[in-house]
Amino acid sequence: MSVSSSAGGSTAQQPNVPCDEPPADRPSVPESVASASLPKVSGLVFLGVEDAQACSDGTCR
């Protein structure tokens, strides 16, 4: 099990990458950014709040 931010993503474990930091370390997630576009990854256009893609939620560094 993984726990992460209020934006909510559990991040896959990777060798030698510390994951699952306590949620208290997470940055808060901005509200009202539901339609903000994020950079394309593998051809997908990401919508919604930026979070697990950038590992910015305290789950994976």
Place this chain on the structure above:
Amino acid sequence: MRVEVWSDVVCPWCYIGKRRLETALAQFEHADEVEVVWRSFQLDPTYPKGDPQPVHEQLQKKFGGSLAQVRAMTDHVTALAAEEGLAYDLGRSIMVNTVDAHRLTHLAKAHGLGGEMHERLLRAQLMEGETLDDHDTLVRLGAEVGVPADEARRVLAGNEYARDFAEDVREARALGATGVPFFVLDRKYGISGAQPAEAFLSALRTAHGEARTPAR
């Protein structure tokens, strides 16, 4: 419109994300045009098979500290789950290797029961303290949603659907997923994480509008 969701049955955020997506779909004007497809992802592929351990103890091993500190950590996600009507009991949750649970879900998909199976497994893991690498448990949970017990037992005893499972994981990574839940709309838009229902609703409307716009 097709919404694919990559998810793992031991992922507390995945159940929250499922509920938030359902909330969005309940408000979406074209929900009848949406097909939701559940895809497999494994958060910890290295977790050994046949070694079920309490989740809190596993987290304690990772982070050190006391069990009380670990509980405080999971209290946050438990509180957010409660806002979605989900009564998590992570103190009872058992960490397992989830490959067999995913293979069972693929069998359920073959019977048109993928969503029902995934829902049942999430509830069993996060609310009921079931051990989801135990074959008898998986057969019983499958039967509850309509998966024939004899088929489930045969699949779990062998290696059926292992390739489908692996393909799901490979595709998730190819699409840029590093964690779950991971949502893809018509293979064009991605949403990472259990985002607010409003974000899902906005994305559904964006994708639907795009689908209706004639190509130039």
